[in-house]
Amino acid sequence: MKTPQAVPLIRAPRRRGSRDKADPCTMVIFGGAGDLTKRKLIPAIYYLAEQKLLPDNFALLGVARDQNTDDSYRAMMREAMSRSDEIHKVNDDVWQWLCQRTFYAGGDFTRDDAYANIKTRLNEIESKSGEEDRNRLFYLAIPPSVFETTLTHLCASGLARRTHSYEERPWNRIVIEKPFGTSLDSAMALNRLVLDEFGEHQIYRIDHYLGKESVQNILVFRFANSIFEPLWNRHYVSHVQITAAESVGVEGRGKYYEEAGVLRDMFQNHLLQLLTLAAMEPPSSFTADAVRDEKVKVLHSVRPLVQGDCEPAVVRAQYDGGTVDGKSVPAYTSEPDVPANSLTPTFAAMRVDINNWRWKGVPFYLRSGKRMARRISEIAIQFRSPPLLLFGQKAVEEMSPSVLTMRVQPDEGISLRFQVKTPGAMHELTPGLEITPVDMDFTYGEAFGNDAHPAYETLLLDCMIGDPTLFTRSDEVEMAWSIIDPVLDYWGKHPARSLPRYPAGSWGPEEANKLLLGDHTRWR
Numbered sequence: 001m002k003t004p005q006a007v008p009l010i011r012a013p014r015r016r017g018s019r020d021k022a023d024p025c026t027m028v029i030f031g032g033a034g035d036l037t038k039r040k041l042i043p044a045i046y047y048l049a050e051q052k053l054l055p056d057n058f059a060l061l062g063v064a065r066d067q068n069t070d071d072s073y074r075a076m077m078r079e080a081m082s083r084s085d086e087i088h089k090v091n092d093d094v095w096q097w098l099c100q101r102t103f104y105a106g107g108d109f110t111r112d113d114a115y116a117n118i119k120t121r122l123n124e125i126e127s128k129s130g131e132e133d134r135n136r137l138f139y140l141a142i143p144p145s146v147f148e149t150t151l152t153h154l155c156a157s158g159l160a161r162r163t164h165s166y167e168e169r170p171w172n173r174i175v176i177e178k179p180f181g182t183s184l185d186s187a188m189a190l191n192r193l194v195l196d197e198f199g200e201h202q203i204y205r206i207d208h209y210l211g212k213e214s215v216q217n218i219l220v221f222r223f224a225n226s227i228f229e230p231l232w233n234r235h236y237v238s239h240v241q242i243t244a245a246e247s248v249g250v251e252g253r254g255k256y257y258e259e260a261g262v263l264r265d266m267f268q269n270h271l272l273q274l275l276t277l278a279a280m281e282p283p284s285s286f287t288a289d290a291v292r293d294e295k296v297k298v299l300h301s302v303r304p305l306v307q308g309d310c311e312p313a314v315v316r317a318q319y320d321g322g323t324v325d326g327k328s329v330p331a332y333t334s335e336p337d338v339p340a341n342s343l344t345p346t347f348a349a350m351r352v353d354i355n356n357w358r359w360k361g362v363p364f365y366l367r368s369g370k371r372m373a374r375r376i377s378e379i380a381i382q383f384r385s386p387p388l389l390l391f392g393q394k395a396v397e398e399m400s401p402s403v404l405t406m407r408v409q410p411d412e413g414i415s416l417r418f419q420v421k422t423p424g425a426m427h428e429l430t431p432g433l434e435i436t437p438v439d440m441d442f443t444y445g446e447a448f449g450n451d452a453h454p455a456y457e458t459l460l461l462d463c464m465i466g467d468p469t470l471f472t473r474s475d476e477v478e479m480a481w482s483i484i485d486p487v488l489d490y491w492g493k494h495p496a497r498s499l500p501r502y503p504a505g506s507w508g509p510e511e512a513n514k515l516l517l518g519d520h521t522r523w524r
């Protein structure tokens with residue numbers, strides 16, 4: 001197995017209060033006219049402005065290839081906001097405030113003249129603020145194919161410069177979108193490139209799952225309460241199921257998906273992030289590196305899959321046509337930009353074993369798929385059944401076990417399923433008691449209203465404040481790849497002649513059920 005490289009860490013403290021204001025800065029979005037910018041970044045920046053979390057001398061520079069002026073770019077962003085499902089109502093005063101601080105520069109990121117143009121625009125914008133040396137946040141909302149050239153040009157042009165410590169001012173920070181590499185080798189190469197030019201404390205590798213309130217709450221729930229943590233181990237937990245199911249298909253991104261497939265798209269990042277948060281030890285403090293150190297330890301403890309393990313431990317499949325939300329939808333191979341003979345998996349289920357004192361012998365089952373029955377992301381901790389049932393004739397195995405479920409989306413919340421006596425009911429044949437599982441339920445919406453902050457809002461604010469806790473460190477991203485790589489390698493060497501199919505709108509293929517059968521359990 002390849003070994004991820006060790007990267008010197010630069011300790012960054014967690015500085016952030018509950019909703020601190022961003023530092024004064026200029027944010028430069030590379031890919032400023034792309035889908036991510038329109039759907040997620042601009043609405044997130046708008047929300048920060050609405051809550052007065054951006055300083056008066058904030059500035060935003062969108063950079064893309066289109067021929068735009070500042071005004072036409074602002075109009076394009078306004079139009080995108082009106083279509084965004086993140087924004088309910090745009091307040092004109094807030095929008096005007098943001099418009100006055102929004103600018104555009106055109107250019108092709110593979111060419112030097114683009115960076116000269118950006119420099120000229122930044123000089124114009126920043127000189128107005130009267131500050132010679134401004135903090136700069138560079139957001140790479142661009143296809144991975146241009147990450148490398150953009151990073152190299154950024155540094156060579158002097159637009160972004162290396163700083164030697166977290167405390168150095170003005171700060172220059174770089175946000176890199178997922179996917180960070182497509183394999184362990186490519187992630188290591190990208191890390192080398194990034195860390196040749198910048199310090200680790202300047203790099204924010206984004207996984208937007210970590211910006212969700214419900215994901216951050218996993219740590220609060222575990223470590224701010226003392227009732228569950230004593231049970232959170234192999235003595236009381238029988239297994240853990242982590243699901244990230246999507247009801248949508250590839251949504252016009254067939255080209256991207258053909259190269260990615262479900263393991264790169266969902267497992268290497270989101271699912272392994274959920275796994276680390278559910279499985280990690282309490283950190284020594286809530287600082288960025290203390291939290292990330294513990295997450296990395298979990299990844300180090302995952303038993304690596306060797307070639308012979310891949311077949312029984314990982315199931316892959318692809319969706320057929322079917323019905324989702326009452327609408328009939330085509331098979332994956334009929335999606336635009338997908339070849340009719342594609343063997344790209346759109347579903348996978350995987351058993352992960354964590355070889356440490358807490359989790360030895362407790363399987364973690366991970367699954368994710370597109371076009372599944374319902375959109376749902378959750379972590380379900382299934383507890384062991386009692387050794388003996390004292391009530392009635394029902395066998396212990398027949399009883400539904402106690403389960404703690406942390407719902408990440410939608411309907412964010414936590415529920416605990418446990419057994420109670422059915423009122424009045426007696427067992428038919430023996431004078432035992434009837435037992436029924438019931439749920440104790442907490443939902444964020446009910447408790448706090450429906451105004452959870454969108455993930456990108458939280459993460460952008462963290463970048464501007466300098467809190468990297470919710471971003472992936474270089475060793476973390478490489479460890480995650482080192483878990484997924486052997487499976488991709490095995491699949492590459494043993495291409496499927498045909499893939500198991502599942503109808504769109506179902507919970508995946510029959511083969512995924514067999515993965516759990518050996519452990520006498522079922523998917524939720």
Ligand SMILES: NC(=O)c1ccc[n+]([C@@H]2O[C@H](COP(=O)([O-])OP(=O)(O)OC[C@H]3O[C@@H](n4cnc5c(N)ncnc54)[C@H](OP(=O)(O)O)[C@@H]3O)[C@@H](O)[C@H]2O)c1
Pocket residue numbers: 030031032033034035036037039063064065066107108109110140141142143144146177178179
């Ligand atoms: N969209 C999402 O929901 C989403 C979610 C998670 C992560 N991401 C990640 O975010 C990144 C951007 O995704 P996206 O969906 O926004 O892609 P996109 O819609 O294709 O936008 C990419 C932007 O980059 C620009 N660009 C590409 N090559 C360029 C070059 N050589 N010079 C100048 N501009 C160039 C494009 O300009 P043109 O229009 O001129 O080509 C476009 O504005 C990707 O890494 C993706 O994996 C996206």
